[in-house]
Amino acid sequence: MTGLSVEARVDARGVDVGFDLGEGEVLAVLGPNGAGKSTALSVVAGLVRPDAGRVELNGRVLTDTTRGVAVPPHRRGIALLAQQALLFPHLTVAANVAFAPRSAGRGRREARAIAEKWLDAVDATQFADRRPHELSGGQAQRVAVARALAAEPQALLLDEPMAALDVAAAPALRVLLRRVLREGNRTAVVVTHDILDALALADRVIVVEGGQVVEFGSVRDVLTRPRSAFAARIAGLNLVPVFGAQDGFETETGVRLHGLPDADFVPGAPAVAVFAPHSVAVHRRSPEGSPRNVFRVSISEIEVRGPTVRVRAAEAGGRFELSADVTAASVAELDLVPGLDVFFVVKATEVALHAVRTC
Missing domain, CATH: 2.40.50.100 (RNA polymerase II/Efflux pump adaptor protein, barrel-sandwich hybrid domain)
Structure with missing residues (x-):
């Protein structure tokens, strides 16, 4: 199948979740702190090995506990964007973005061209020669988006990407993410607490509570006709x-x-x-x-x-x-x-x- 299919059980964290999304779809994962949202993302990224489960991306099996398949993170074709930009402090912005294509075997000139392309796409060309400590939080996250996309991932995972930003920087990054996800028709999973992220970025929503998927559907359906207490709360409704x-x-x-x-x-x-x-x-x-x-x-x-x-x-x-x-x-x-x-x-x-x- 094309798209992303996930089934994961992590006993130590009380997580047992599953979801599917088609190629080019964006899924928002909502839920309270400790619900298991980030654990599910870590399973998809290959950072956590589930006790039982299967992850398949565009027909390629990345995790299958019954068959002993566990593709390492750097070979999954998946990019993970976290709350913190996590840029390499000793490299310039341009070198940070060029790191992924260089790691994939691209030549120095080609990697530089790819970095320039994505820095331009996220409106960060002017920061190319700066070091990470010279950037604001919003600027660093823009560069982190460029670095993730420079790896040409088949799927993009975003774990609370706006959580560490101030109220001025978050809306700008949200607009940027909407553009790069829609224009590139990219398959993505966005873990968030913010209803605005779901409204701006996602096609569909799942709500995770207590390590379980308790609600799923289109963004419109979940936020106007909630079936879970968390979805009702963020939608501003009584349930x-x-x-x-x-x-x-x-x-x-x-x-x-x-x-x-x-x-x-x-x-x-x-x-x-x-x-x-x-x-x-x-x-x-x-x-x-x-x-x-x-x-x-x-x-x-x-x-x-x-x-x-x-x-x-x-x-x-x-x-x-x-x-x-x-x-x-x-x-x-x-x-x-x-x-x-x-x-x-x-x-x-x-x-x-x-x-x-x-x-």
Whole structure:
């Protein structure tokens, strides 16, 4: 097959993940710290040998534990771009970028031409004669991108490439990566915490939690119809696990819930209820009316967000957290403060019910 296929189990790190992407596709891997995202990337790069698994790139088997195949990192045709640029400090920028083609057996003149090509592609030609310590973080990452691409990899792995950059440098690098990935039709995997990276760079998304793939799909699908708590959080939505009851749905703590089932919803199957914070009303007393969903919560945090105020709260049973966006006037009128018990109320028409897909 063309593209990248990965199955990897690393017992010591509690990781058991798998994914496939076609040639030229970009996959974003999202998840909290310690979820196993970087471990999966290290398996693909050949830096970690899985206890069980298989990695195949464009029809070439790179790892197969059943057959004892373990192609070394430098022979995989894969480039890894990490949080830190990791440039060779004793070499100039041009020599850093020329290192990969030189290592592949290219002549000095040809390697220099390749370095010039990629430095121009990342708008870093003016840094060619500098040493790494003379570069800013954003400039160093641009050079690291050029060095990775100069190796002519079949796949590019990016492990939080914007994490160490300041707020000014990160957007510029994101634009650069989008251009080099799209123009070159490059197969790539991007590990990130930032929703902007997924939106700007990726075709598809997987969400990893606890070493498992808990969600997958297109960027649009995952961020507008999340099935996992992490995806809901970065998308700015509330998510509540539910199960079928005799006359509707209930949360784990027995709260009755009403909503609109999605097209893929299966009665009796694991499901989640998803709704936006702006659809939540806050009350000091429990309101009347059957069509509404009522959650008794304790306020944990109040945060001003421009013209609105985000009220975060924990459900009475402590099983999940919810957020409501209200006006400053409402906060003052209701005298909302952390520690106060209130009721979050959302209409049934504002709640979408999604089936939880098995990955």
